[in-house]
Structure formats: C-alpha cells, structure tokens
Amino acid sequence: MQMQALNAVFEKQSGSIVFDGKYTNEYEAIKLLHTLHNRPTHERIIREFLTALEQLHHVESTGVASQRLREEGNQKYKSSSGDKELLLSACRLYTEAILTAENANNELCLAYANRGMALQDYGYYRQAYDDCACALEFGYPKKLHHKLIMRQAYCAWKLGNLELLEEHIHSLRGMQLNESFQRQLLELQENVQHLTQHKGAIEEQPVSAGESSVHQIVNEASSRGRYMIAKERIPQGSIIFTESAECFVPLEKHLICQQCAATQLIPIPCPNCHKRVVYCSRQCRERHKSIHKYECAAYKRDLLHMLGISHLALRLVLTYLPLLTPQLQKQRNASELWHTFISLANDDNDDDITAPQYLKTLRMITHLDKVSETELTYHMLCANLLRAYLFECTDFFDQFADTSAPSEDWQLFIAACILRSSGQLMVNGHVGDAIMPITLGLKEFTLLQPKLWDRPHHLQLGSLHKFSAFQLVTAMNLPHLSLCNHSCIPSIRTKFEGRSVVNYALRDIEANEEIFNCYTGDCKTTTFKERRKQLKNTFKFHCCCVNCRRQHPDEEYFMFETYRCENPNCRQTFVPAEKSRNWWKQLDGDVLICDVCKEAQNVYWYEDFLVLFEYYPNPKYRRELFKEFERMSNHILNYHVIKLYWANEIVNKAFNALKEGCPLDDVDYEEIVCIIRWQLDGITMRYGPNSIEYITKLTYLWDLIALGKYKCCTKKMQTMLDTLKFMASEPKNIFLNYYHDFIEQHCTSD
Structure with missing residues (x-):
C-alpha cells in the first residue's frame, strides 16, 4: 500500500516535468523541480504523503503488550533452573517486550533489567552489562539501582574490566545494602585483587579494518579514468587491500546493527522507530546518533525502504556534509554552494590511496547523463522527497541558520547532493553478504535461538548445517574498491566483514597487471547475453574483457549445462537452446532437443x-x-x-x-x-x-x-x-x- 501511495505521488509530479535539452548536472535537474510553476502543489502533495505515513503510537497499549511479554519471560526464567534452552526462550520473550515497549519507558526499563539478568545467567556478559545500563537509562526504580549496579560489577569482572569493576564497587559502597548484597560486594572486592594481578581487559567489539593498501597502486589515464594495477606480483590468496565503509544501510529490512553491521546480535533498539532500527551495543547506538537523529522520523514512517539506493545516498550526505560545511558556509546561494562542492570533487591534488573517503566518494563517476528520462525523473523525485522530509520532519536545516545562503538554497543544494550520490551509487555501490542461519526470519536474532546453542557462540551437536545459507544484508559505499574495473573473469574475491571488506587475489596477479572486480555474475554463473544486458542497463557499457572477446564467451558457463544425446545413433554432447535450458524446472515447458541430431530427448x-x-x-x-x-x-x-x-x-x-x-x-x-x-x-x-x-x-x-x-x-x-x-x-x-x-x-x- 505504501509503495502504491509513493508511486501515485511520483506519477502526479512527473507529469509536469519537461526536460529542455540535454542533461547538464544534478543541480540543474533539481533546479528544474524548484522552478516549476506548480511547485506549491508538488510541495503540498509531498507534505500530505509524509503525514499519511505517520503511524500512531499509543504508549499505554504498547506498555500493556510489553508487560504481558515480560511476564511470559518471567515464567520461562523461573522454570529454567539452569536449563540453557529455557534461559534463551526467556531472553527471546524479554527481547520482544523491549521491541514492543518502544518509548513506554516504565516497561522498557523493566524488560531491559530482566533480560540483563537472564543474559548474565546464560553467559552473554557484555550484552547483560549493556542491558543493565539501558534499564538505568530508561528510568529503572532508583531504590533498586543497587541490583543493576551489582550485575554490572559482576559482568565487568567476567569481562576482565578492572576500571569498570572498581567504578561500580565504589558506587555500591555508598548504598544501603542488605546482608546478601554485602556478601556479593565482598566477593567482588576480592575479584579486584585477582584482576589487578592478571591485568585483564574488557571484551571489545571487533575493530573494523581500516583502509590499507597491501599490494596495489592506483593510476589514472585520461582515456580510461581511474583503475587499479598491481605494483608487484601478488600470490593467489594474498590480501590486496582492505577498506572500511563509512556509509552503509541494511537491505530488505534486515535487523542488523546500523553502526557496525553486526548480524549476530542481541538487539538494543531505538525506542522510537517502531522496531525498525537496532544496534548490537549501547556504544554503537551512541556512535550512530549523529546520523540516526535525522533518519528516525523516516524509519517511523517506514519511508526509507521504499527509496532503494536513495537511502544510501541520503546517508552519504548526512555523513560527509559536516566535513564539507566549513568550506560551504560562506557561499551566498545554491549556485555557489554547488560550484564549490564540484570543485572539491574535481580536485585531484590528493593521492587516491591516501585521500579521505569522502573525497574519493565525491570523485566517483555517475551515469545519470546516460539514463532514460523516466529513470532520471524517478531519482530526481526521490532526492526531492528526501529533501522535503528533512525540512518537514527534522531540524536538519537548522544547522545552516548562521551561514550566508538562505534555507531555500540549502534545500536545493542538498537535494542535488542526494541526486548526485544516487547516480554515483547506481554504478559504484556494493552489496555485502553474511552467513545466516537457514529459516531465520527478519525479526529473529541468531544469538537467541534456543535450539541452536549449547552455550554462548558454541553450537549444539549436529547444528552447523543450520549456517548453510547466506544473504545480501547491506548496501555499502566503497569508493576504493570501486576503482577496480569490471571483468567477467575477476582477479579478486571480496570478503565482507561487517562494514569492512577484505579483498583477496583469486589467482596469481603479475606486477603491472590490472586488478579486476566483477559487477555481475561471472562467466561461469551467467551467460554472455545476461551479463551484457545487465552491464548495459545498470553500468552503461559493454564489457570487452578477455572472456567477452573470445569466439565462444559462454564456454565456461556451458560446462555446467552440457548433455549427452539419448539417441543411440548420435550420443553427441550438446547445450540446449536458451528457451529450453530450464526445462527440468517445469517438465511441461519447452522440450529438450539435441542441437546435433535435432531429436527430442525422452528425459525418462x-x-x-x-x-x-x-x-x-x-x-x-x-x-x-x-x-x-x-x-x-x-x-x-x-x-x-x-x-x-x-x-x-x-x-x-x-x-x-x-x-x-x-x-x-x-x-x-x-x-x-x-x-x-x-x-x-x-x-x-x-x-x-x-x-x-x-x-x-x-x-x-x-x-x-x-x-x-x-x-x-x-x-x-x-x-x-x-x-x-x-x-x-x-x-x-x-x-x-x-x-x-x-x-x-x-x-x-x-
């Protein structure tokens, strides 16, 4: 229904857009929208659409639903008696209570407190520590604070964090504690001495791989643009380079950490997003605040998933704009803002390897000048919708109040930036995969599956095959990887590590040889015709790699499609015609025919x-x-x-x-x-x-x-x-x- 409503909005708007001459740039395209004689009507349509997307949130009813789930979790917890499956079952119910409560803080804090208790019993100490902190954050009764601080101290001890343990012990000393808690405090004080002797360190989140170049060099030639070559021989399996994406977004409403892209997590949600945004830790939630404060209202409206690549484009602008604003704040109008912005994109003084990622991103190519008017109009309207959203639903434009350009000009400029990023990501964006348990639903969390785990991160016997699936989970901006040109026989393999990538040599790569990625399925998994169509439609070029220049470019693909004729007088090998290649998926479809003797195959x-x-x-x-x-x-x-x-x-x-x-x-x-x-x-x-x-x-x-x-x-x-x-x-x-x-x-x- 929402997509239908969006399509209706775009249909109403696109009818009045008339392109006059050849496409110039993103700024001129957005300016066309801003100078339409019926722009007030366009703006009204967008405001009505954004208002219609608002979803009412009743704190009282969500609080009641959360309480019911928490009480069910309590029953599971009380009956667990150390049973690991029942403990995780309780954690799942507490998690549902947390997601359901949203900003019903009186229930949210209780659900966090109870889940923290169960997670601690199970052995998820870092997550239990965070849950206690969240319970305190959302208003856990002050008279019971000592219970949570005691749990935090215990988890800090288990994690080996001496500093946090001493901090919580200091807090507990100033509280009125009963005899039982006094005994626990004494035990923790003894643990301080143990940790001091062993100098333990708290369990940390994996550090994302920073961008580093191990073997490669990047050149530029006027006839070909940027590309990547090896400066020395790179053996097969070696790491060529790593890169960390400063911007990514989840795909298909996957509930992964919005900051680090962790897929195996116990969720800490934004309490205002209607169960649509989660993090793996409080640290990640805090680090993502500068972005999420402008996206939260969009997630509440379930707007962003409808806009595809434009969501990642928006996030690029939100991420990189603070780095550009000092150079833009003195510009007096949208035209000056745009020309200053483009001058940064065209400045090649910085070496490609050492340049900041935002500069590499600005320099990525775009093919908006090659798309159809219909496709261009769609991306223009998406960018304009996001501009209107930022203006109507957030305080985003308040940050430019003290700059020289008026708000209207900043709006035009921001829409143009989003459109430019969309055009760049159409041909430079990457999708990241992750190994996920089979049959795991979008609203399920791997670490909380009772039938899967024996203890934290240790599977039950016979359960590894449940990790036999992988899914595309992220859309990412990786401008350094984007320097690799396409080949249907790639020379790299990319490993996705959360929001980072590690690129390995698929084969030996000789010194001064160009390093290639593959933008589609390669020559073993797709046909020449399929690749040619996709490359033309999406990337606007025809491939001329070694494989595509062969007389038989589908030779390797046909290795997996070859039959032996059943006719005893033929018995030759053949590859069926394209229309009958998938005959086996529906037996009543096209007949399989030998292209040598032309006889139909029995396939008994x-x-x-x-x-x-x-x-x-x-x-x-x-x-x-x-x-x-x-x-x-x-x-x-x-x-x-x-x-x-x-x-x-x-x-x-x-x-x-x-x-x-x-x-x-x-x-x-x-x-x-x-x-x-x-x-x-x-x-x-x-x-x-x-x-x-x-x-x-x-x-x-x-x-x-x-x-x-x-x-x-x-x-x-x-x-x-x-x-x-x-x-x-x-x-x-x-x-x-x-x-x-x-x-x-x-x-x-x-």
Missing part, C-alpha cells in the same frame, strides 16, 4: 528420479535414488546444474530425515558423504574453493564428521580449515568453536 531418467525422491523415507527407494543420482552422469556431463541442484536437495532431505527421527544406516551415510563431497567439488569448479558458497555447504560434511558418520584425515581437514580465513569473524568463530568441540576428535592421521 529425470522423471524416474523425481518419483524416487518423493519416496525418500522408504529405505528401498532411497537406495535406488542414490543409484539414479549416479546414473545422471550418463545423460548430463561434468558438474551439471541439474545434478548440483539435486545434490543439495538430497542432502537437505537427509538432514530433515534425521531431524524427524527417520533412521539412516551406515550405507545411507556413506552415500550422503559421497554426494556432499561431489557437490563440494562442483562448487569449487563453479565458484572457487574459498567462496561463500563452498563454505556454507561445507557445514553438512562437518556435521556428519561431528556425528561420527565420517572419518576425515587431518590433511583434508586442514584444507577445509584454510578456507575459513575467507569468512567474516562472526561466523568464523562459531565454525572454529564447532571444530574444537566436536570435529577435531574424529579426524584421523591417514
């Missing part, structure tokens, strides 16, 4: 396989299914997409059978192991041995090793362990814990 083997798959629980049919899976190789070659797909389905079926109590014997496990190993070889061929696709599917094999169903030699295991360096630290630590808890003991020396 595939139909037989589907029937056997339906009867998987029956041991007799299951054994026949395994045989039929092997016999597929008589009809499809190499690591065909059909066989890779069904390998995944068979493995999933096996693990679902285990979950449902269906008995599998040693022969079954042996077959499943063979299928997984074949699948991993196929994934290695298509995506690479260090790909996220390989790592996530590795989880099934590790679970079978952990369950004692497969013995793996230490050499093969070390090869698998080596791939973990290409994982983000959050899931990597979980994988390593699982290895030490359950797998190491099952490895053999053979």
